Structures are given as structure tokens and as C-alpha cells.
Amino acid sequence: MNLAAAAGHPGFLSPTGVEIAFLLVGVATLGAAVVTVTTKQLVHAALWLVVALGGLAVEYLLLTAEFIAWVQVLIYVGSIVVLLLFGLMLTRAPIGRSPDADSGNRWVALGVAAASAAALVWVVVDAFRATWIDLDGPAQGSTDVTGAFLFRHWVLPFEALSVLLLAALVGAIVLSRKNTESTQGTQGTQGTKDAAARRTATGDDPATGDDDATREDKS
Amino acid sequence: MNDVLDVALRLLIVFVVFLVAPLVVGQTEHKVMAHMQGRLGPMYAGGFHGWAQLVADGVKFAQKEDIVPAAADRRVFQLAPAVALLPYLLVLVVIPVGPGDGAVGQVVDAGIFFVLAVMGIGVLGSLMAGWASANKYSLLGGLRSAAQLLAYELPMLLAAASVAMAAGTVSLTGILDAFEWWWLPWQIIGALVFFVAGLAELQRPPFDMPVADSEIIFGAYTEYTGLRFALFLLSEYAGIVVLCGLTTVLFLGGWHGPFGADGLGWVWTLLKAAVLAFVVIWLRVTYPRLREDQLQKLAWTTLIPLALAQIALTGIVKVAIN
Numbered sequence: 420m421n422l423a424a425a426a427g428h429p430g431f432l433s434p435t436g437v438e439i440a441f442l443l444v445g446v447a448t449l450g451a452a453v454v455t456v457t458t459k460q461l462v463h464a465a466l467w468l469v470v471a472l473g474g475l476a477v478e479y480l481l482l483t484a485e486f487i488a489w490v491q492v493l494i495y496v497g498s499i500v501v502l503l504l505f506g507l508m509l510t511r512a513p514i515g516r517s518p519d520a521d522s523g524n525r526w527v528a529l530g531v532a533a534a535s536a537a538a539l540v541w542v543v544v545d546a547f548r549a550t551w552i553d554l555d556g557p558a559q560g561s562t563d564v565t566g567a568f569l570f571r572h573w574v575l576p577f578e579a580l581s582v583l584l585l586a587a588l589v590g591a592i593v594l595s596r597k598n599t600e601s602t603q604g605t606q607g608t609q610g611t612k613d614a615a616a617r618r619t620a621t622g623d624d625p626a627t628g629d630d631d632a633t634r635e636d637k638s
Numbered sequence: 639m640n641d642v643l644d645v646a647l648r649l650l651i652v653f654v655v656f657l658v659a660p661l662v663v664g665q666t667e668h669k670v671m672a673h674m675q676g677r678l679g680p681m682y683a684g685g686f687h688g689w690a691q692l693v694a695d696g697v698k699f700a701q702k703e704d705i706v707p708a709a710a711d712r713r714v715f716q717l718a719p720a721v722a723l724l725p726y727l728l729v730l731v732v733i734p735v736g737p738g739d740g741a742v743g744q745v746v747d748a749g750i751f752f753v754l755a756v757m758g759i760g761v762l763g764s765l766m767a768g769w770a771s772a773n774k775y776s777l778l779g780g781l782r783s784a785a786q787l788l789a790y791e792l793p794m795l796l797a798a799a800s801v802a803m804a805a806g807t808v809s810l811t812g813i814l815d816a817f818e819w820w821w822l823p824w825q826i827i828g829a830l831v832f833f834v835a836g837l838a839e840l841q842r843p844p845f846d847m848p849v850a851d852s853e854i855i856f857g858a859y860t861e862y863t864g865l866r867f868a869l870f871l872l873s874e875y876a877g878i879v880v881l882c883g884l885t886t887v888l889f890l891g892g893w894h895g896p897f898g899a900d901g902l903g904w905v906w907t908l909l910k911a912a913v914l915a916f917v918v919i920w921l922r923v924t925y926p927r928l929r930e931d932q933l934q935k936l937a938w939t940t941l942i943p944l945a946l947a948q949i950a951l952t953g954i955v956k957v958a959i960n
Contacts, residue, residue, distance in 0.1 A: 489755045501784050561747050562751075
């Protein structure tokens with residue numbers, strides 16, 4: 420523990436080992452994030468995203484927020500990136516460069532990204548200017564603390580968010596079912612024949628569940 | 639200095655277990671499968687019942703030429719086996735084998751989350767392999783892996799959440815400390831869901847659609863040879879060890895046993911894990927491969943509702959006890 424932290428007035432110019440590590444990991448994360456959006460290879464972008472998200476998890480760990488760190492890995496690296504890769508492989512994932520991966524909006528996108536980054540940094544710095552985390556003491560982001568905080572002080576926003584997610588879930592189901600109903604409605608008698616054809620088709624060719632959807636679209 | 643030595647020793651032990659246990663499971667699989675199918679299995683290598691067969695296999699793999707297909711994405715192709723294997727090593731560090739802090743590599747406060755999060759990374763390895771091989775069969779295998787992972791991650795998480803609710807903690811050692819024998823019938827549905835979903839996540843038969851050799855050669859691993867292929871095989875067996883260890887710790891009480899829990903707790907853990915590993919092998923020999931639609935159906939219409947029912951049951955009993 421350094422002198423500044425011991426005196427209760429931590430300063431910017433007396434970095435401890437953890438703070439240096441935090442900065443270095445931050446630079447690496449930022450680098451990975453930049454590569455994610457600049458690389459010409461689609462799947463490489465997804466894999467660099469894994470590095471960036473993993474770097475974020477390490478940052479959480481260094482700030483003693485263990486629970487958030489593991490949830491970050493579980494949700495983002497374990498599920499969202501897998502979903503991304505699944506989508507890429509299902510549609511278009513060439514080895515090598517994708518010349519059409521560039522967007523004409525790149526400068527506008529850069530402007531928006533810079534503006535939102537500036538806004539976020541400003542808000543966070545302004546809100547937590549006087550807050551210090553004691554990195555050497557007991558973990559302040561343990562599961563226990565996070566759980567108590569979430570379900571004692573922030574229960575209402577938490578529940579509101581779950582209702583929002585539920586709405587998104589229901590919306591997704593409605594959107595994906597809409598096609599089926601309209602085809603059945605317009606075709607009427609042909610529906611059963613189609614269903615029978617689909618059954619035999621899936622029986623012969625059990626490749627993917629998505630075959631159903633594509634056949635439905637064609638019919 | 640003593641602390642450093644202590645940590646180093648623990649990590650060394652975990653590493654040795656990581657190298658040995660998968661081989662033991664692999665050799666057991668050879669023999670168990672052979673006997674269930676009325677044949678002998680490997681008998682010559684090493685003398686006694688072919689115990690050195692896997693060592694011989696390892697030597698064979700090491701001698702093979704390491705080939706990277708010309709059209710493949712070299713770096714991702716070469717990185718994939720490591721991404722598939724290393725997460726299981728990390729998971730093994732936090733699984734407690736006995737009572738107290740002395741019998742676990744490293745106590746992690748959010749143990750369940752750590753374990754499930756890191757296991758999820760392992761599947762990225764087969765996705766990377768499937769894509770980077772520049773082979774249509776590999777890509778299909780990768781796609782199937784991803785679809786399977788997306789479907790089975792949820793029931794696994796829900797089942798684990800049920801135990802965490804019952805114990806009131808997400809730490810693996812904490813769960814074992816809180817364990818009572820009647821949790822066994824109480825959490826049995828969750829245990830089954832967890833085990834089945836774990837099998838699916840490991841892509842073991844009957845959930846081996848992603849590597850179905852009669853359809854897509856060997857899925858994501860088609861283009862791999864030599865040591866890199868061996869690493870993928872090793873990660874599968876390490877996955878079995880980890881899954882059995884986790885199921886033991888979460889649902890079967892780990893080091894708790896009818897007697898001798900103080901001194902011989904680790905024997906109970908190993909025994910339970912070994913029985914589960916036997917079941918994994920048994921399932922491979924017994925059940926035919928599930929079709930993709932059956933796979934998805936099992937996850938979404940059977941396992942998830944069962945896991946949710948288990949959570950509801952856990953909640954009701956927990957409230958009733960309190």
C-alpha cells in the first residue's frame with residue numbers, strides 16, 4: 420500500500436501496482452476494440468471482440484467486482500459472441516478479406532462513437548469524481564454485496580428491466596411466428612400438405628432446424 | 639515466500655490432475671466400451687490389460703505431421719485447440735475435492751459463475767476450428783456446435799441457479815458446507831438437467847451431432863491432425879472430468895459421505911465423479927445419436943421447463959423451511 424492511499428487522499432500521480440495493471444489492460448482492451456471495428460475480416464472482428472470483452476472482465480476483476488466480471492464473461496463471451504459467430508457462419512463468413520464489409524457511413528459512425536464516448540466519460544467522471552475503491556481491502560463487488568445492493572436498493576429498476584426483457588422476448592416470438600400464420604391463412608388447404616412435405620423433408624435431411632423456416636418462406 | 643510455494647504447489651497438483659485424469663477416463667472408456675460390446679479392447683500396450691494404450695496413442699499423435707490446410711486461416715486454426723483446452727484447466731483449479739480450504743486449488747467467491755463462464759469459452763475453440771478450417775463439413779460442425787451451445791447453456795445455468803438458491807451462496811465450497819443429505823431428492827431434477835445439458839455442451843454421444851462422423855466426417859475437427867487433434871480429444875476428456883466433478887460438487891454433496899467425511903472426503907468426491915464418468919461412457923455406448931431437431935426440442939421443451947420447475951420447487955421448499 421502506498422503512502423497516498425494510507426493517508427486517505429489517493430492521488431493520480433502515485434499509482435499502485437493494481438492501478439498500473441488496470442491502465443495497461445485498459446490500453447489492450449481499447450486496442451482490441453479498435454481492431455474489432457477496423458479489421459477487414461468479419462470473423463476476426465468477432466474474435467477480437469472476445470478479446471475486448473475479456474479485457475473488460477479483467478478490468479472488473481481488478482476493481483474487485485468479481486461477480487460482474489464472471490457475469491460479463493458468461494453473458495458476453497459465452498453467449499453473445501457465440502450467437503454472433505453463429506449468425507456469421509450461417510450467412511457469410513469468408514476466409515480472408517470481405518471487401519464489402521466497409522460502410523460508407525464510417526466517418527459518421529466515428530463521429531457518433533466519439534460523441535457518445537465523450538458523453539459517457541464525462542457523466543461517469545462527474546458522478547464518481549469523489550468515489551474511491553479500496554483495492555487492497557475486502558472485495559467490494561462480491562456476490563454478497565452485489566446481491567444485497569441490487570435487491571435492497573435497486574429492486575424496482577431491476578424488475579422494470581426484467582419486464583422490458585420479457586417484452587422483447589414476446590416481441591421476438593411474435594415477429595418470428597407472423598410468417599407462419601400469414602402463409603397458413605392465405606393458402607388454407609395447402610397448409611396440411613406443406614406440413615406433411617416438411618415432415619418428410621426433415622426426416623430425410625436432419626441438417627438444421629432452420630430448414631423449416633426457409634421452406635416456409637418459399638411456399 | 640511460503641504463500642508463493644503453497645500456491646505453486648496447488649497449481650502443480652491441479653496441473654498433474656489435469657494431465658492424468660482425462661487419460662484415466664479415456665482408458666476407462668476404451669475398456670468399458672469394449673466390454674459392453676463383448677470384445678476385449680486394447681490389450682497389448684504396457685502389458686496389463688493395455689494400460690499404456692493412450693500413452694502409445696500420444697506418441698503416435700506427436701510423431702504425425704502438423705498440417706494446416708492451404709486455404710485455412712492459419713492463426714485462428716492453430717489457436718483453436720488451445721482455446722478449447724485451457725478453460726477446462728482453469729475450471730479444475732476451483733473444484734473442491736475435500737472439506738476446508740486445503741483441498742481446492744483456489745477458492746473463488748462466485749464459483750458457479752466462474753465455472754460456467756469459463757466452460758462457455760471452451761466452445762469458442764470448436765467454433766474457431768470449424769470456421770478456420772475452410773472446409774464445408776467443418777463449418778457445418780461449427781454451426782451445429784453453436785446451435786447446441788445456445789440451446790443447452792440456459793438449462794445448465796438454471797439448474798445451477800437452483801442449487802445456489804438452496805445453499806444461499808454461489809461459492810462451490812460454500813455450497814458443499816451447506817449440503818444436507820436430503821438435498822439429493824430435493825435437487826434430483828436439477829441434477830439430471832445439469833448433467834444432460836453438460837453432456838450436450840461437451841458434444842458427447844448421444845449429443846454428438848456436431849462431430850457426427852457418418853454425416854460430416856468429424857465436424858469442426860476434420861482438418862486437424864497430429865498433436866492439435868490430440869489436444870481436441872484431450873479437451874473432450876478433460877470436459878468429462880470437469881462435468882462429473884461439477885455435478886458431484888453441486889448435486890451429490892462432493893466430499894460428504896455416510897462415513898469418514900473428515901479424513902477421506904476426497905475419496906468420496908473421486909468415487910462419485912468416477913461413477914458419473916462411467917455413466918457418461920455408458921450413455922455413449924447405449925444411445926443412438928439425437929437428430930438436430932430432436933436435440934433442440936429436448937433442450938427447449940423438456941430441459942428448460944424442468945429446470946424452471948426445479949427452481950420453483952427450490953424456492954417453495956426454501957421459504958417453507960425458513
